[in-house]
Amino acid sequence: MEQHRTRPPQRRQSPQAPLAPQGTIEEAAVYPVVDPAEPDGRSRPVPPAVLALRRLPKPRLTAIGAGLFAAACMFVLGCLDEWILDGSSTVFGLLFLPVSALTALWVRPADLVTAPIIVPIAFAIGVIPISGGTDSFAGRTMALVTALAVHAGWLYGGTLIAGLIATVRKVRLMRERQRQRRALSAAQPARNSQPPRRPQH
Numbered sequence: 001m002e003q004h005r006t007r008p009p010q011r012r013q014s015p016q017a018p019l020a021p022q023g024t025i026e027e028a029a030v031y032p033v034v035d036p037a038e039p040d041g042r043s044r045p046v047p048p049a050v051l052a053l054r055r056l057p058k059p060r061l062t063a064i065g066a067g068l069f070a071a072a073c074m075f076v077l078g079c080l081d082e083w084i085l086d087g088s089s090t091v092f093g094l095l096f097l098p099v100s101a102l103t104a105l106w107v108r109p110a111d112l113v114t115a116p117i118i119v120p121i122a123f124a125i126g127v128i129p130i131s132g133g134t135d136s137f138a139g140r141t142m143a144l145v146t147a148l149a150v151h152a153g154w155l156y157g158g159t160l161i162a163g164l165i166a167t168v169r170k171v172r173l174m175r176e177r178q179r180q181r182r183a184l185s186a187a188q189p190a191r192n193s194q195p196p197r198r199p200q201h
Helices: 025-030 048-054 063-084 089-106 109-126 137-150 152-193
Strands: none
Touching: 063 089, 063 109, 089 109, 089 152, 109 137, 109 152, 137 152
């Protein structure tokens, strides 16, 4: 008699759904992301613009480093503006605003007060190439003073942006320190309430 061969039953594999790529800005905008600034840990959706700002490099410059950064950027931008656009004051003022914001964002917390002081000095250095004037020192000085008076709106705008960013960073830093102090003060009574351990013989 012939014996029928029995095959072990094969398990059917269920098709797996393709994994979605992680770390995209679109998913972060749809799904809620926990914001560490919230004291109760509640999750709320973070806008894509905020995520993009958080991914930017965050160097911590001293007051001297931030001043050199802002002055060098504005002088180079002023030279390029004079060379390409024949000294356009509107373009120079528009470029001054992001430089002011980056200066206030990248200065270290200990030197936040210097951000609104650094920005006007950098603006005065950057406006030298587009101010014009004669070849004499007096002519250059008068042209620089005139250019600062004409472009005072951009100067005040950039200084205001730097001051606001520095103020927000200072307030957040103070709140973070208060939160850490409260956590330490709440944990200290819990440690004192624990009974002392008896030595084991």
